Structure formats: structure tokens, C-alpha cells
Amino acid sequence: MAVYTDINEVDLKAFLAQYETGDLLSFKGIAEGVENSNFLLHTTKGALILTLYEKRVEKTDLPFFLGLMHHLADRGLNCPLPLPRRDGALLGELSGRPAALISFLEGMWLRKPEANHCGAVGRALAEMHLKAEGFALARPNALSVPGWQALWAKAKDRADEVQPGLSEEISGELELLARSWPESLPAGVIHADLFPDNVFFIGDALSGLIDFYFACNDFLAYDLAISLNAWCFEKDGSYNLTKGKAMIEGYVAVRPLSDEELAALPLLARGAALRFFLTRLYDWLTTPAGALVVKKDPLEYLRKLRFHAKAQSAADYGLFV
């Protein structure tokens, strides 16, 4: 949860004057998102989200993120739509931060998703992949193999503080993944962070995807591997085959996976687990004790990593079972 930057009514009024919105009725800082400050605005024309981009987001990446949301929403994907200012720009400035005004998407993220929800997420992810085709901008994935190696170089020496033996185990994983990571698979724009808090439902119906601030170009099946990690493990660390099967079948119903993609699934899932393990480990080691952010346990992803290391094929994830 986070509101890093407060805003005042004088600056907000001047900011909103650049847009065609209704009159402002209220704004509340909301406890969602860990990278940016978000406010929920009520206006006489409806609800909006105001996002202030904090320093963890590269300003040069914002045209990619905002342009992608615009591209996807234009093609009918349910996702937040950045509103243009009167001068056409999607990005403004408020309280010294780059800031955007974005349509408010009704729906809530599920703390307790079931298999049917995982199926809906698989379908929506595949739809996003198809609808992203033709988007003019590109953004390399800074958190693929070279990014993992850079993070590990900064965290390795202190990894055994978190759990003895971690340094050796992760070094081995990273070597194996660097050696065997696929060179070519169907690629495109991926969401790269489709965790439960980024998918909204109204009742049991998926109402939209949010938070495209990790989106980038990479293998499409890697995005599915990230989502399997994020949705299909239980709190006790066990993989839920029913949820995994639902998610993969939901995905392939919209965008079939090639034999190469299916064969690569265990390796992609292993890499995805390592990616979240590494960023969590780095944050764990570097976030000061007094920070307003709840630190996420890196060891959750170590357990997932070990599951993937033992998996043989897509069947271990629920497909064709």
C-alpha cells in the first residue's frame, strides 16, 4: 500500500484544468500499488484514477506504458484508459511528479481466487497478447536473464543471511537458466506482472486488467509462466493442478500454444520464479526497516522455484491431465 506523494487542492485544480473532466467532488489516496501514488477521484462525470509516477518508474518508459493501455483499450480489452489532456498529451505533471489521469475500472481483486477465476485470467492474458499485436513501441524486458544476473551480483554476498545455502543454490539455478533459456519462441508485448491484485472481478466475472507498469517485449509463454506462479500455488506452497489446468486451458482456448512453447513451460516457470525471488530478495536486503512498504518474503518464490526444477513437462502444470 502506498501514497508516497500528497497533493493539494490548488495544484490538483490547475492539473485538472488541462483535461475535459467533470467538476471535482472528492479525491482519496488509495492503498494500492507499490511503485506509484494513486488517488481515486470522483467528478460530476464519474470516477477516475490519478497516478503520480514515483522514482522507481523510469520517466522514459511512460509513453510505452500509457500508449500500450491506450492501444489495448482501443482494441476492446478491459483495461484503464489514459485520458488525453486538451493538448493531446497523455502525461502531465503534479506535485513535481509525472502524472496521468486514467479511467476508473470497477471490480475488485480476489484474495481467494478459485479455479474458475484462473481460467478467466488465462483467457484474458491470451486476449491481451493478441490485442497487443501492432503496438508501435517496444520495451526490452529489463528483468530477463541479464537483469537477473545483475540483481544477483548485488545480492549474492548477503543471500545466506536470509537462508544458509541460498548463495550456492541460486548461483547454480542462474547458471542453468542462462545456459538453457530459449533463444526463440513466439514473442510480443507481455504484462509481466499479472498477479491477483492486477486482475479485477465483479462477482465471478473478470472485469479487467490493470497495472501495465512492468509490461515489456518477451516470450508470450513466459507471461503465462509468471501467472501460473502468481495464481496457482496455495498458501502451503503446494501447486494446485486444478487451477493450473484451468489457467492453461483458458489461455490456449484463445491463443493455442505451440509444441515448443509447451515443452519450454517448466523452464519458463522456473525462470519466472527466479525473477520474483531475486527482486524480492533484493528488496528484502535493501528496504530500510522504517519504510512504508510491506516486504514480501523471497522464500515463497524459492519454494516455487524448487517445484519447477522438478517439473518435466506441461503435464506437471495440469495440461492434458
Add this chain to the structure above:
Amino acid sequence: MAVYTDINEVDLKAFLAQYETGDLLSFKGIAEGVENSNFLLHTTKGALILTLYEKRVEKTDLPFFLGLMHHLADRGLNCPLPLPRRDGALLGELSGRPAALISFLEGMWLRKPEANHCGAVGRALAEMHLKAEGFALARPNALSVPGWQALWAKAKDRADEVQPGLSEEISGELELLARSWPESLPAGVIHADLFPDNVFFIGDALSGLIDFYFACNDFLAYDLAISLNAWCFEKDGSYNLTKGKAMIEGYVAVRPLSDEELAALPLLARGAALRFFLTRLYDWLTTPAGALVVKKDPLEYLRKLRFHAKAQSAADYGLFV
């Protein structure tokens, strides 16, 4: 800012089934209130606030707070209205916490209030005092002289850590205030915490008062003294006579102050400054470094206390100037 307790969609659905609300469309934890967890809900019938009462609020006080809001809203004060459940109760339970569903009040609190806003606050405070008449319940002010003494007993030994000499100065203040605190002045239900974040405006028009969780029975003019402290000092520590004059004149336009109340104003303001100094000092000394709460500087209220100690009459606050 605070969301101390998260809620899940399963428990929330069961909670809402006890009320006559529309269908739930979304809920967001909001970064307002330091005592409780607050969520902004959108339903097909409009917006609502869901409050989970955390342990700093005494559960036995909740009927007073919720009943007061109901009483005031019934009499036409713009304030949040607790919704009754189907069984008539104003209070339920969610995620192991006492919880209430409350009407959403549009408006925003001013980070940069001007004198005209202070005038509106004075009028609204007096209206609240008049409309609270006849409310059946009572709640003694736990933060009057005996409460200050109890807080000071717990903080005194460490006060000089915050600023050398503080222990002696505050002990003297407390003795003087205990000796000279008024024995009888017009009394009733006071808000007791009418800071800028508890007053909403739409444009320049006051749209309502919120957060009655410090409300109690005490001298009415003491409530005005609290608000003068909260609204009429500038960031540099100076008292703004124009704002003070506007607030007092706004108040007396609705509820005239007696000669005794006017004469007591410097002393009441001094006590109010000491009250906020002491709770801030106590929080400063006891809040752990890693807590999700921003600690407020007690010395801001030491400076205000010194201003009041020098004041001679209501004229020093802007009245009859």
C-alpha cells in the same frame, strides 16, 4: 494513512448481505484516518465507506460515536450517516473487527485553507454544537486535565530527549492549567478533533464534517479552542489573526459566546495546545520506528502553547480587532 486490516471478497460479501445496499462493484483501501481501516466501496446504488475499528478505539464507545453521527445527520448536519443493518444494528463485524457501513460524503479536505474556509468551519462547528443538543448518550472527555496528567506521568521522564528543558516547562504548564481550568462553562457534545482533514469542501463550500471518533462531552468553547489551534497557525508557527477572526466570527454568528467563554478562550486554547502536544509526545516516544504511521511533531504544539501562554484575551485571537 492507514489500512491496518485487509478484507477479502468472501467475508465482505457475507458482511454486505446483512445490509440493504446495491451490488458491490469495487472496494479500495483508502489512506485516511490514523485510528481505523477505511475502504471506499462503489455499489450499484452509490458510494459507501466501510470502517473497521482497530484496537485504539474502545468498542464500548462505538454506540456513542455511531449514535451521534445518526443524531446529527437526522438533524440536517452534513456528516456521514451510519447505515443500519437489516436487523437495525449500526455495528457489525468483519475480519475480526467491529465494522460499520457509512454513507460516503463527497468533498475534499483542504491542505491550504484560507480565512473564508476558517469562517465556514466556525459556523459548522457551532451548528454541530446546537444540533447535538438532545443526544441521549454521554461520553466524558478522557483527554481533559486528568487525562493530560496521566499521559504526562508516562512521558515526563523522557521528555528532555525531545528537547532539553521540556520536562520542567510542561510540568509548570500542567500545574497552572490544573489550577485554573474552568469549573463551569456551557457544555455539550464536542467534536474534539476538528482538524483540516476532518472537514470537507467542494470548491469553497463546506460540504460536511467527518471523523467523530474523539467526540465527547466538554465545554463547547474548548472545541473552538481546538479548532483555532488546528486551523489558524501558519507553517512558520505564527498565529494568523485574519483566520482566527473569521473562525470566531463564524462561530458566534451561529452560537454567541458568553463573556465567560470569551474570557476563558486563551486558557482553553492553551489547554488544547497542551492536549495535542501530550498525545503527540507520547506517540513520538512510543511508536516503533517501523510503524506504518507518520509521527507528528510534538514541538509544533509547544510553539502554539507558548503563544497562548502570552495571550491576554479573545482580542489576541482576532475578535473585536
